[in-house]
Amino acid sequence: MLIVMKQTASEDEIAAVIARIESVGARAHVSQGDEVTLIGAIGDREHVARVEADAMHGVDHVVPILKPYKLASAQVRGGGRSVLEIAGRQVGGPHFAMIAGPCTVESRDQVMETAHAVQLAGASLFRGGAYKPRSSPYSFQGLGQEGLRLLAEAREETGLPIVTELMDARDIEPVLEVADVIQVGARNMQNYALLSEIGRSGKPTLIKRGLSSTLEELLMAAEYILKEGNPNVILCERGIRTFETAYRFTLDITAIPALKEMTHLPVIVDPSHAPGRRSLVPALSMAAAAAGADGIIVEVHPEPEEAICDGPQQLHTDGLEEYVARLEQAAAVAGKVLSSTPA
Ligand code: PEP
Numbered sequence: 217m218l219i220v221m222k223q224t225a226s227e228d229e230i231a232a233v234i235a236r237i238e239s240v241g242a243r244a245h246v247s248q249g250d251e252v253t254l255i256g257a258i259g260d261r262e263h264v265a266r267v268e269a270d271a272m273h274g275v276d277h278v279v280p281i282l283k284p285y286k287l288a289s290a291q292v293r294g295g296g297r298s299v300l301e302i303a304g305r306q307v308g309g310p311h312f313a314m315i316a317g318p319c320t321v322e323s324r325d326q327v328m329e330t331a332h333a334v335q336l337a338g339a340s341l342f343r344g345g346a347y348k349p350r351s352s353p354y355s356f357q358g359l360g361q362e363g364l365r366l367l368a369e370a371r372e373e374t375g376l377p378i379v380t381e382l383m384d385a386r387d388i389e390p391v392l393e394v395a396d397v398i399q400v401g402a403r404n405m406q407n408y409a410l411l412s413e414i415g416r417s418g419k420p421t422l423i424k425r426g427l428s429s430t431l432e433e434l435l436m437a438a439e440y441i442l443k444e445g446n447p448n449v450i451l452c453e454r455g456i457r458t459f460e461t462a463y464r465f466t467l468d469i470t471a472i473p474a475l476k477e478m479t480h481l482p483v484i485v486d487p488s489h490a491p492g493r494r495s496l497v498p499a500l501s502m503a504a505a506a507a508g509a510d511g512i513i514v515e516v517h518p519e520p521e522e523a524i525c526d527g528p529q530q531l532h533t534d535g536l537e538e539y540v541a542r543l544e545q546a547a548a549v550a551g552k553v554l555s556s557t558p559a
């Protein structure tokens with residue numbers, strides 16, 4: 217961190233900043249220019265973060281040198297990419313993961329029918345929410361533990377690993393029993409207590425970008441999980457709020473190559489929630505795959521017209537094979553192969 221002093225800074229003010237740096241266990245490097253004095257705070261990240269010189273007398277501004285995230289940064293792996301192993305399926309590197317399933321678990325028939333259909337179509341993992349983050353407290357909130365039980369049954373029948381959302385740290389035990397990957401929803405991306413708890417569990421985690429979050433904020437959220445010793449984090453772009461009202465959210469395709477430069481973590485895309493309608497989902501899926509995403513998480517339902525939530529955007533189980541065939545071609549453009557069978 218570089219502390220730029222005001223032109224008018226006194227000797228005492230400079231000395232106070234140096235003393236502050238040394239008091240938190242960092243080292244000060246003073247560079248006396250013709251007009252201003254620059255003071256570098258050198259040391260490990262946790263010490264330097266405690267300098268907090270912005271509000272001190274005589275300080276003009278502070279320039280951070282290090283990125284605020286460390287474990288998530290691309291530099292930490294020297295340009296290498298993380299490849300996650302989830303119940304024998306790989307996510308990241310040359311592998312393209314197709315995570316598919318209903319928005320929410322509604323009934324045994326619906327879950328089993330969807331699980332079998334997506335497995336046949338070549339899905340790598342199965343998704344389904346038992347705990348649902350709904351905008352209205354009056355809407356269906358998910359089947360909870362009964363939903364988890366049905367997901368476990370779907371895994372037993374199809375062998376597909378399960379991705380399901382954890383909203384409340386109080387539900388972590390039953391979710392850990394069933395989930396192969398915990399989903400952190402967009403609305404919980406900055407629930408730091410939940411992220412730390414998940415980090416301590418060690419369970420692979422898919423974290424969705426918040427509705428109005430920057431990529432740096434997404435990486436800081438991932439950092440909470442990584443810092444607890446859990447390296448198994450997947451990032452997910454799912455659309456952000458913009459001024460556009462023709463669809464629900466704007467899928468930020470730029471986030472895919474940009475995140476690839478910023479982090480070693482796998483980056484996947486949810487092509488369902490941004491458009492909010494089925495007709496747009498295939499195009500966004502292909503765009504994501506061709507742009508180098510490590511996978512997609514897409515909503516699929518046997519009867520979307522009857523779905524309890526997100527019906528308009530869910531793909532029909534019928535016709536999924538053709539969608540997957542096109543997806544494979546788009547992924548191939550980016551040099552990736554669908555990881556549908558256990559390694
Ligand atoms: C979902 O995946 O069903 C969901 C609610 O997603 P998000 O958190 O991105 O809105």
Ligand code: MN
Pocket residue numbers: 319320489515525526
């Ligand atoms: Mn949904």
